[in-house]
Structures are given as structure tokens and as C-alpha cells.
Amino acid sequence: MTDAAPVRPGGAMVEFDGVGLRYGPDAEILSDISFNLQPGSFYFLTGASGAGKTSLLKMLYLAQRPSRGIVRLFGEDLVAMPRHRLPGFRRRIGVVFQDFRLIPHLSARDNIALPLRIAGVSEEDLSGPVGEMLSWIGLGDRADAHPATLSGGEQQRVAIARAVIARPQLLVADEPTGNVDPEMAMRLLGLFEALNRLGTTVVVATHDIHLISRIENAQMMRLEKGRLSDPTGALRYPPANRT
Amino acid sequence: MIIPRVPVQHRRLLPDRRLSGPTPWVVAILMMLTLLAAAAGVGLARSANAIGDAIAGRVTVQIVTANPVTRAEQAAALRRAAAAQPFVRSARSVEREELQAMLGQWFGSEGSGDGGDDPVLKSLPLPALVDVDFVGEDRGGHMEALRALVAREAPGARIIPHAEWLGPVARLIRSLAWIAGGMVLLMTAASAAVVIMTARAALGTHFATIEMLHLIGATDRQITRLFQRRIAIDTAYGIALGSTVAAAILLLIGWQWSGVTAGLAATASLGAAGWALLLALPLLAIALAAFTARQTLLAALKKIL
Numbered sequence: 001m002t003d004a005a006p007v008r009p010g011g012a013m014v015e016f017d018g019v020g021l022r023y024g025p026d027a028e029i030l031s032d033i034s035f036n037l038q039p040g041s042f043y044f045l046t047g048a049s050g051a052g053k054t055s056l057l058k059m060l061y062l063a064q065r066p067s068r069g070i071v072r073l074f075g076e077d078l079v080a081m082p083r084h085r086l087p088g089f090r091r092r093i094g095v096v097f098q099d100f101r102l103i104p105h106l107s108a109r110d111n112i113a114l115p116l117r118i119a120g121v122s123e124e125d126l127s128g129p130v131g132e133m134l135s136w137i138g139l140g141d142r143a144d145a146h147p148a149t150l151s152g153g154e155q156q157r158v159a160i161a162r163a164v165i166a167r168p169q170l171l172v173a174d175e176p177t178g179n180v181d182p183e184m185a186m187r188l189l190g191l192f193e194a195l196n197r198l199g200t201t202v203v204v205a206t207h208d209i210h211l212i213s214r215i216e217n218a219q220m221m222r223l224e225k226g227r228l229s230d231p232t233g234a235l236r237y238p239p240a241n242r243t
Numbered sequence: 244m245i246i247p248r249v250p251v252q253h254r255r256l257l258p259d260r261r262l263s264g265p266t267p268w269v270v271a272i273l274m275m276l277t278l279l280a281a282a283a284g285v286g287l288a289r290s291a292n293a294i295g296d297a298i299a300g301r302v303t304v305q306i307v308t309a310n311p312v313t314r315a316e317q318a319a320a321l322r323r324a325a326a327a328q329p330f331v332r333s334a335r336s337v338e339r340e341e342l343q344a345m346l347g348q349w350f351g352s353e354g355s356g357d358g359g360d361d362p363v364l365k366s367l368p369l370p371a372l373v374d375v376d377f378v379g380e381d382r383g384g385h386m387e388a389l390r391a392l393v394a395r396e397a398p399g400a401r402i403i404p405h406a407e408w409l410g411p412v413a414r415l416i417r418s419l420a421w422i423a424g425g426m427v428l429l430m431t432a433a434s435a436a437v438v439i440m441t442a443r444a445a446l447g448t449h450f451a452t453i454e455m456l457h458l459i460g461a462t463d464r465q466i467t468r469l470f471q472r473r474i475a476i477d478t479a480y481g482i483a484l485g486s487t488v489a490a491a492i493l494l495l496i497g498w499q500w501s502g503v504t505a506g507l508a509a510t511a512s513l514g515a516a517g518w519a520l521l522l523a524l525p526l527l528a529i530a531l532a533a534f535t536a537r538q539t540l541l542a543a544l545k546k547i548l
Contacts, residue, residue, distance in 0.1 A: 063458060065548060083548060084463070091460030101455050105258040115459045117250075162459075 011075050012036035013170060013201050014060065019069030021055055028067065029055055030226045037203065039169075042196045044212045045205040047223030053205040054098070054174055056223065060203060061095045061172045062086055074169070091119055094168035094200075096176045100159040102147040108158045109134060109143040115166040133161045136191070138184075152179040160188055164195055171195060173204045177211060189214055247468040247475075247533075256452060257473055266441045266474075267481035270434060274485025274528060275492075277430040278521055282493050284423030285517035291417040298405035298413065300377035302386070303337075304393055306400040307370045317397035318371035324396050325375050330385045337372035431531065438478060438532045442539040445470050457547060467540045471533055478532035486525045493521075 014037035021030040030052045037043060047053050058064040059071060062078065071078045073089060081089075094115075102111045112133055116126040134140045137157040139150075147155050156179045163171060171192065177185035185208075193215060196202045206212065212220060222229045304321060308314040318336050325334035343364055350364050377385040386404070393400050446453065449470075456466055500512075513521070 061458060063454075063548065083545070086548070087457075087460045087462045090458060095458055101451065103256065103452050103455060106256070114256075114456075118456065118459055118461045118465065 011039075012072070013039045013074060015070070015072040016059075017070040017072075019059070019066045019071060021052075021059065021064065022067045028226060030066075030223075033069070033228050035221060035228060037170075037201055039201055040196065040199050041201055042193070042215050042218040043201075043203045044215075044218055044220045045203060045223065046207065046212070046220060051223040052226045053223055057095075057172050057174050057203070057205055060170070061093050062090050091115070091166065092169045094163035094166065094171040096156075096160050096163045096171075096173035098174040098178065100147070100155045102155055102158055102162075104147050107144045107146055108139055108150065108154075111147070111158050112161045112165055114162060119166060129165060133165055137161050153181060153184060156180050157184065157188070160191070164191065164200075167195070167198070168200060171200050171202045173202070175206055176204060177206070177208060185211065186214070247472050249468050249472050256456070256469055257449065264441070264477070266437060267477050267484070269437050270478045270481030270528075270532070271485035271488070273430050273434045273437065274482045274525065275489040276485075277427055277434070277528070278486060278489035278524060279492060280423045280426040280430065281524055282489075282513060282517070282521060284420050284427060285513050285520060287416050287420035287423060289512060289514055289517065291413050291420060294409060294413040294416065298409045300332075300379075300382060300385070301405045302375050302377075302389065303403045303405065304373040304375060304389075304397065304400050305370045305403060306373070306397045308397070308399065309368075311368075314371045317400070318373055321393060321396040321400070322373050324392055325373065325389070328388065328392065330378050330388055332376040332378045333374075334376075335374045337374060339369060342369050342372065343367075431528070434478075434528060435531060435535045438474060438535045439539045441474055441477070442470065442536045443543065445474065446540065446543050453544070454547070463541060463544045466544060467537055470540050471537045474536040475529060475533040479529050482525045482528050482532075 014035075016033050016035050019030065019033040020028045022028045033056065045053050045056065055064065059066055060073075062073070065071075065079060069079075074092065076089075078086075078089070103114070106114070109130055113126050113130045116129070131140070131143075134143050137160070139145075139154060139157060139161075142150065142154065145154075147158070150158065156176065160173070160176055163173070173192070176192075177188055180188060189211060192202050192204065196215075204211070212218065306314050306317050306321070308317060322334045322336045325331050346367070346369075347361070347364060350361055375389065377389075379385075386402070390402060393402060453466055
């Protein structure tokens with residue numbers, strides 16, 4: 001069960017307003033970040049290494065509160081939200097981590113099933129979707145393999161399957177295709193696109209310019225030295241306009 | 244619930260390394276020592292109580308008049324007079340044969356009741372003794388009245404309150420019982436500390452898993468139940484092992500103790516309440532471990548967003 005309210009029609013799924021983030025007494029690594037993410041949209045987040053992409057994503061998937069500013073997710077202020085309400089919101093967000101973060105002693109099947117189990121889905125009801133997902137990512141015959149025995153690409157596929165198995169409303173992916181071959185990268189991107197067509201808002205942090213060109217109507221946000229240079233909606237990069 | 248119910252699939256979130264760490268073994272040792280200390284404490288407390296009850300309000304009047312006939316007459320007169328007093332529950336003359344039998348143990352002629360044919364024992368000028376048990380709690384007033392009675396019926400006789408010579412022993416035993424109780428508390432605190440350290444170590448070891456579970460929407464309660472269950476089971480193994488060893492030791496001591504029928508040692512026993520306490524201690528320990536683990540885990544998880 002989730003205690004997070006649905007996004008109101010016409011409202012933004014994510015709103016950042018004047019957000020800043022600093023770790024400890026150091027200087028801000030993100031400053032004056034303001035943007036809105038609309039439900040059902042597809043966003044790419046780009047920027048050089050160290051620009052703050054991962055920190056921004058952390059705030060999106062509720063692993064980090066901002067140091068200042070306003071963050072609203074699914075219409076609710078997350079800055080002041082008590083932490084006991086966060087799990088309900090997190091269950092509506094799928095996350096693909098750059099370093100996979102698979103649980104090493106669980107099989108591929110159990111790693112993928114994790115979000116459903118945490119959400120209280122019965123074993124009977126989750127076996128079908130998990131099996132389908134394993135087949136889709138091409139690991140149907142390796143369902144019982146543990147992460148240590150999987151290649152980097154296979155681990156990445158399992159991580160992506162885990163992120164999308166519960167049909168999240170917001171999917172956040174940090175370099176999701178960094179460890180897979182181009183063909184698998186396209187398949188995974190196709191999955192993101194399919195989820196996006198079903199209404200999932202997708203945010204993908206990537207360096208891969210070819211990936212960006214594959215998604216029509218995707219919007220791009222670019223981080224430079226902790227500041228968002230092209231807020232969502234201000235600059236579009238549809239394939240037709242790209243040189 | 245002491246050991247929370249967790250679905251089998253969720254249990255797999257923690258690797259199955261039961262009894263692999265030091266926790267069950269440390270808990271087993273602490274539990275064994277706790278039970279032995281508790282048994283000692285209960286036995287000593289009961290012994291102190293038994294001695295206290297036996298000596299409270301009891302005195303022995305020792306009549307040492309040189310003439311044996313006069314001595315016997317004074318003892319009889321004192322017994323009769325004392326028994327008639329309202330502040331006396333009972334008054335009893337200690338028979339000469341009883342005294343000889345008691346002394347016979349030291350002279351090597353016990354078993355023959357009256358000292359047998361031991362000429363030395365038979366020739367000993369034994370005093371006449373009258374045991375008096377008082378009624379009620381006004382020991383001071385009763386002693387004054389008894390002194391007056393003794394002065395009248397058996398002048399020169401000595402009044403020996405049992406509390407005077409057995410009281411320090413009873414107090415010593417009671418002190419030892421308190422020390423044993425203190426040891427039980429200290430070892431319980433040490434057990435709780437072991438559980439806290441185990442819980443913190445588990446959180447450190449599995450931090451990546453916990454962080455992952457949080458990020459996919461697991462609640463503190465879900466995560467806590469996983470660890471609480473594991474820690475409770477591990478400590479339960481330790482507690483069961485420690486209790487088994489302690490029970491074996493106590494049964495062995497009990498078997499050896501059963502041959503002791505005289506003296507202070509005979510007053511030491513556990514009694515039904517003592518055994519019930521010893522049986523309850525392991526269950527209380529498991530509950531304490533589960534509670535401590537839960538509180539430690541919840542406090543630690545609150546520090547993570």
C-alpha cells in the first residue's frame with residue numbers, strides 16, 4: 001500500500017525550485033536547480049563527470065534531501081516530509097544505478113522480484129511477471145544465477161529489470177547502458193520507451209549522445225558545474241532538429 | 244512476538260550464515276553463567292531465609308550449676324515456668340542423651356544414641372539446656388521477661404540468643420545472594436550489549452542491502468523484522484546451548500547436594516519458585532535480545548534517510 005497521493009491532472013510529477021545541495025560544510029555541488037518534469041515525458045540528463053548528475057538523481061529517487069529549495073514529487077513537498085512516508089513514494093520510483101547494486105546473495109530472479117516482494121505482492125502473482133522480465137532481458141536460462149557469476153552487461157540488465165518490474169510512475173536511470181553492448185543498449189532503451197508510452201516518466205542520465213538521438217520528443221537537461229543550463233522545456237532536442 | 248514472522252522469500256534477503264559468528268557462543272557462555280549465578284542466588288537466599296526463620300526469636304538457656312541434681316531441677320522448673328508464659332511459643336529441655344549424641348560426633352562414638360560406652364563422654368559435666376521460642380516480634384520485651392524468669396528459676400544461667408551467633412552467618416549468606424543477583428544483572432547487561440554490538444555489526448555488514456531495500460520502498464519495520472528475526476534466532480541458539488549446559492551442571496550439583504542432610508548446606512535448595520525463575524530466565528533473555536535488537540535497529544535506521 002502506498003500513502004503517496006496520485007499526481008493531480010495537469011500537475012508536474014517533479015518540481016524543483018531553487019534547489020541547492022551541499023555535503024557538509026563544503027561548497028554547494030548543485031545550485032539554483034529549478035525544473036518541472038511532466039507526467040509521461042522522457043528526459044535525458046547530461047553533463048560532464050562531476051557536474052552533479054548523480055547527486056541530482058539522488059534527490060529524484062529520494063536518497064538525498066536538498067540543502068535548500070523546494071522539491072515536490074507527485075504533488076507533495078518532500079523537503080518537510082517525515083521519513084516514515086518516504087517508502088510509499090519510493091515504491092512509485094524505479095531506479096537503475098550506475099553500479100547496479102544487486103544484492104549479491106540473491107539470484108537474478110530474486111533480485112528482480114525484490115520490489116514486488118517489498119510491496120507485498122504474493123509469490124503466486126509475482127512469478128509470472130518476473131519470468132517474463134527474465135525472458136525479455138535474455139536471462140531466462142540464468143534465473144538462478146547469482147550476480148557474481150553474471151557479466152557486467154547481464155548484471156545491468158537484471159538491475160534494469162528490477163527497476164521496471166513494479167511499473168513505476170517515475171523511472172530514474174544513471175548511465176543504464178554503460179555496461180551493455182550497443183544492441184542490448186537499444187533493447188533497454190526500447191524498454192524505457194515502451195514504459196514511457198505506458199505513462200512512466202523517464203529520466204536517464206547518460207553521456208551517450210547516440211542514445212539521446214534515439215528517443216523522439218525526449219527533452220534534455222544539461223548540468224554544468226552544478227547548475228542546470230537548459231531547464232526542461234526551454235531547450236528541446238528532437239531528432240529532426242539535431243545536426 | 245519474540246521472533247517475528249517473516250516470509251521465507253524475505254528471509255533470503257540476509258545470507259544464511261547461522262551460528263557462523265561469535266554471538267551465539269558468547270551468548271551461550273553468558274547465559275550459562277547467568278543461570279548458575281541465579282541458581283546460586285536463589286539457593287543462598289532461601290538458605291539465609293531458612294536460617295533467619297530458625298534463629299529469629301529462639302534462645303537457649305544454659306544452666307551450668309555444678310550439682311547435677313540441682314541443675315536438672317532448675318532446668319525442669321525453668322521449662323515449666325517458661326512454657327506457661329504468654330510470650331513463649333514453646334520451651335523444651337534438651338535431653339542429656341541428645342547432647343551426648345551431638346557431642347559423640349566429635350568423640351567418634353556417634354550412632355549409639357547415648358554416647359555408647361565412651362567413658363570420657365559419659366563423664367563430661369554437660370550443662371542443662373532449655374530451648375525457648377518466643378511468640379511475635381517484641382524480641383526486646385520478651386528477652387527482659389525471660390531474664391527475670393531465669394533469674395528466679397535458675398540463677399546464674401546464661402541466655403544465648405541464636406541470632407547472636409548465627410545472625411552474622413545468615414547476613415553473610417544473604418550478602419552472597421545479593422552479589423549473585425548483581426552478577427545476574429551484570430551478565431544480563433553484558434548479554435544486551437552483545438546483542439547491540441551484533442545488531443550494529445549486522446547493519447554495517449549489510450548496509451548496502453539495507454540501503455537498496457530502503458530505495459525500493461522497504462519500511463524500517465520490514466528491514467528491522469529481518470534483522471530482529473536473525474538476531475533473535477542466533478541468540479536463541481546461544482541461550483538454548485547455555486541453558487542446557489547450566490541445567491546439566493545444576494543437576495549434577497543437585498545430585499551431589501542430595502547427600503547433604505545436615506548443617507547449613509542442608510538449608511540450600513532452589514524450591515519450586517527458584518526452578519520456575521531459572522526456567523523463565525532463558526525465555527526472558529530471548530525476549531530481551533529481540534527487544535534490544537529491535538530498538539538498536541530502529542534507532543540506527545532512523546539515521547538513514
